[in-house]
Amino acid sequence: MAIGYACITIGVEGTKVSRCIIGNATLDNLRKITNNNLAALMAAIDYNIAKGIKLYRISSDIIPFGSHPVNKLLWWDEYGEKLLEIGQKIADSGMRVSMHPGQYTVLNSTKPEVVNNAVSDLIYHTKFLDALGVNESNKLILHIGGVYGDKEKSAEVFKSNYLKLPDNIKARMVIENDDKNYTLEDALCISRVLDIPVIFDNLHNKLNPSHEKLSEKEWIDICASTWKGKDGVQKIHYSQQKTGAAAGSHSETIYIEEFMEFYNNLNDKSIDIMLEVKDKNISCVKCINSTCDKTSIKDIEEEWAKYKYFVLSRSAKVYQEVRELLKDKKVMNIIEFYRKIELALHMPEDKGAEINAAQHVWGYLGKNCKEAEKRRFNRLIKDYTENGKGLKSIKSHLLKCAEAQNVEYLKNSYYFFI
Structure with missing residues (x-):
C-alpha cells in the first residue's frame, strides 16, 4: 500500500509553486516560473523519497498556462532533460504520481468551446506525464462532468468525446465519482462501456450515494475489477468532512482513529490511498506511521x-x-x-x-x-x-x-x- 497527498508540500523549503496572471505571461516570465516550479517539484519528490511517501499528485500549475495559447514555449522540449531527470527519480524510488485537472475541464459540456478547452487541458496534462517518462500506471483523474438536465444524455456525450481522445490520453485517464452529479454506479456504468478504471472517493460516496446500498469496502472491491495490470494497483481517494463547513469541504487534518477504522475495514490492504486534506503531507506522514509495521x-x-x-x-x-x-x-x-x-x-x-x-x-x-x-x-x-x-x-x-x-x-x- 502507498498513502499519498496532493500537490502542496507544507513546511518544506523550496517546494512552493509559483503562478502569474495572464497579463504577465511573457516568455521570459514563463521561463522563470517554469524553472522555479520544476525545481519545486524536484524538492517535493526528494522530500517524498526521504519520508517514504510513494504516492503524490503533481500540481496542474507546474507549467504556467500549460494548456493556454498564451504559453508558446515548447516546454516539453526546452525542459526535456530536467523532466526526464525528475521522472527517473520518481521511477527509481517506486513512487507513483498523478494529475487531476480542475473543475473547468469538462468533457461533456454542452458548449463546444468548453469541450475544446477540456481536450487541450487533457493534452497538456498527458504531455507532462509523458515528458516525465513515467509509465501508464501514473494516472490522469477526471470527473465525468455536468448533468445539464439529462444525466443519461450527458453520460453519452462523455463517452462519445472520450472515444475521440488520443490514445495516450485514454491510456492514462481514470474517472471518479463526484459529490453532486455522478455516483459510483454511474461511473461504473461508463467504465463498463469504455473499459476505464474507476476511482472510489469515500466522501463523495457519502454525499452522493448510489441507489444500491453497499458498504464502502464492497464498492471498493467492485471498483477494483476496473483496474487492469497496465493501470497499476487500484487507487482510491480518502477524505473526511470538515465539521461545520459546507458539505464536501475537506477537514484540516486526517483524524487518525476515523482513518484507522476505514483502513482496518479494507479487504485489500495493498491498494493506494490518496488523501485529500488541508494539511497535505503532514497527515500523509501521520497515516503512514500509523499503518506501517516498520x-x-x-x-x-x-x-x-x-x-x-x-x-x-x-x-x-x-x-x-x-x-x-x-x-x-x-x-x-x-x-x-x-x-x-x-x-x-x-x-x-x-x-x-x-x-x-x-x-x-x-x-x-x-x-x-x-x-x-x-x-x-x-x-x-x-x-x-x-x-x-x-x-x-x-x-x-x-x-x-x-x-x-x-x-x-x-x-x-x-x-x-x-
Missing part, C-alpha cells in the same frame, strides 16, 4: 520534534502528556500519540500558551539575533499581550530569524505552518 520510536520522536512547539502553543498540559508518552522507549502507542496531537489542534487560541511557546522558540534564536530583530520581537510580543493581535506576525518573525540562522530544527517545525 515505524520506529525514532520516527515518532522526529514527528514530535516537528509538532512540539505547536502543541506547547495550545496546551502545556498536553505537551507534558506527550513527553510522558514518549518516555517508554520499548512500546510506542502511535495512535495515542497522534490523538493527543489532534486534541491540541482542537483547542482554541490561548494567549498565555502562545506567548510561552513563542518565548521557547525565541530562546533558541535570540542570542544570535541582531538588536533590530530583538526589538521587533519584543514589540510584537507586547502588542500581542496587550490586544491579542499579531500572532501571525510573531510566528513570521521567528521563522525569518530561524531561516537567517539556518536552524533546521526550527525551520522544519509545524509550529509555523498549522
Whole structure:
C-alpha cells in the first residue's frame, strides 16, 4: 500500500509553486516560473523519497498556462532533460504520481468551446506525464462532468468525446465519482462501456450515494475489477468532512482513529490511498506511521520534534502528556500519540500558551539575533499581550530569524505552518 497527498508540500523549503496572471505571461516570465516550479517539484519528490511517501499528485500549475495559447514555449522540449531527470527519480524510488485537472475541464459540456478547452487541458496534462517518462500506471483523474438536465444524455456525450481522445490520453485517464452529479454506479456504468478504471472517493460516496446500498469496502472491491495490470494497483481517494463547513469541504487534518477504522475495514490492504486534506503531507506522514509495521520510536520522536512547539502553543498540559508518552522507549502507542496531537489542534487560541511557546522558540534564536530583530520581537510580543493581535506576525518573525540562522530544527517545525 502507498498513502499519498496532493500537490502542496507544507513546511518544506523550496517546494512552493509559483503562478502569474495572464497579463504577465511573457516568455521570459514563463521561463522563470517554469524553472522555479520544476525545481519545486524536484524538492517535493526528494522530500517524498526521504519520508517514504510513494504516492503524490503533481500540481496542474507546474507549467504556467500549460494548456493556454498564451504559453508558446515548447516546454516539453526546452525542459526535456530536467523532466526526464525528475521522472527517473520518481521511477527509481517506486513512487507513483498523478494529475487531476480542475473543475473547468469538462468533457461533456454542452458548449463546444468548453469541450475544446477540456481536450487541450487533457493534452497538456498527458504531455507532462509523458515528458516525465513515467509509465501508464501514473494516472490522469477526471470527473465525468455536468448533468445539464439529462444525466443519461450527458453520460453519452462523455463517452462519445472520450472515444475521440488520443490514445495516450485514454491510456492514462481514470474517472471518479463526484459529490453532486455522478455516483459510483454511474461511473461504473461508463467504465463498463469504455473499459476505464474507476476511482472510489469515500466522501463523495457519502454525499452522493448510489441507489444500491453497499458498504464502502464492497464498492471498493467492485471498483477494483476496473483496474487492469497496465493501470497499476487500484487507487482510491480518502477524505473526511470538515465539521461545520459546507458539505464536501475537506477537514484540516486526517483524524487518525476515523482513518484507522476505514483502513482496518479494507479487504485489500495493498491498494493506494490518496488523501485529500488541508494539511497535505503532514497527515500523509501521520497515516503512514500509523499503518506501517516498520515505524520506529525514532520516527515518532522526529514527528514530535516537528509538532512540539505547536502543541506547547495550545496546551502545556498536553505537551507534558506527550513527553510522558514518549518516555517508554520499548512500546510506542502511535495512535495515542497522534490523538493527543489532534486534541491540541482542537483547542482554541490561548494567549498565555502562545506567548510561552513563542518565548521557547525565541530562546533558541535570540542570542544570535541582531538588536533590530530583538526589538521587533519584543514589540510584537507586547502588542500581542496587550490586544491579542499579531500572532501571525510573531510566528513570521521567528521563522525569518530561524531561516537567517539556518536552524533546521526550527525551520522544519509545524509550529509555523498549522
